[in-house]
Amino acid sequence: xxxxxxxxxxxxxxRILLVEDxxxxxxxxxxxxxxxxxxVVGAGDADAALSLSRCLPAFDLLVVDVGLPRVPGVELVRVxxxxxxxxxxxxxxxxxDATARLGLPDGWPRLRKPFSPAQLAAAVxxxxxxPSAA
Numbered sequence: 001x002x003x004x005x006x007x008x009x010x011x012x013x014x015r016i017l018l019v020e021d022x023x024x025x026x027x028x029x030x031x032x033x034x035x036x037x038x039x040v041v042g043a044g045d046a047d048a049a050l051s052l053s054r055c056l057p058a059f060d061l062l063v064v065d066v067g068l069p070r071v072p073g074v075e076l077v078r079v080x081x082x083x084x085x086x087x088x089x090x091x092x093x094x095x096x097d098a099t100a101r102l103g104l105p106d107g108w109p110r111l112r113k114p115f116s117p118a119q120l121a122a123a124v125x126x127x128x129x130x131p132s133a134a
Contacts, residue, residue, distance in 0.1 A: 012039035014060040014128050019049045019076065020091065021068050025113075029063070032117030033124060046071035046079075053080055061128060063120075066092040066110070087127040091115075 016038050020026040023044060030042040041056060043049035046068055053059070062080060064073040077088050093113040111123055124130075 013037045013130060014039070014124070015057065016040045016061045016063060016124070017043065017049060017052065017059040017080075018063040019043045019046070019068065019073065020063075020065045021045055022065075028117065029120060032120055033063075035117075036121045036124070038124070045069060046076045049076060050079065059086065061124060062086055062088045063124070064088060064090055066090050089120075089123050089127055091120075 013036065016033055018026065018029055018033065018040055020029060020042070021044055026042045026044065030040045033040045041052055041059075043052055047070075049064075062077060064077055066073040068076060073090060077086075080086070081088070088109065090108060090110040091113060092110055109123065109127060111119060
């Protein structure tokens with residue numbers, strides 16, 4: 001599915017919960033993923049993400065900022081997915097040593113800010129194993 005066909009009666013590729021505390025960044029990321037055909041719910045903090053996860057159908061993927069206020073993104077993922085079965089992409093503006101202090105081990109899927117909407121779409125496709133439209 002290309003962005004031009006997204007939303008034309010086809011089911012969404014995936015249901016994604018995107019948690020980012022910077023509202024303008026969150027809006028751009030949600031829009032970018034919606035244009036790829038995904039159903040995306042944005043949350044600005046851990047409390048909102050937890051509330052949404054309780055009242056909405058299950059998500060296929062979590063995209064979570066590592067440096068959320070009050071509750072680090074890694075801890076939020078542990079609460080949202082205690083069994084550790086959901087694919088996750090962490091987004092961060094921190095250097096590797098700072099993300100390690102926030103609890104993100106080396107090797108976990110992450111995107112470092114700034115990144116482009118195309119980079120996010122590619123990371124999502126890779127985590128969900130969606131074939132490229134190209």
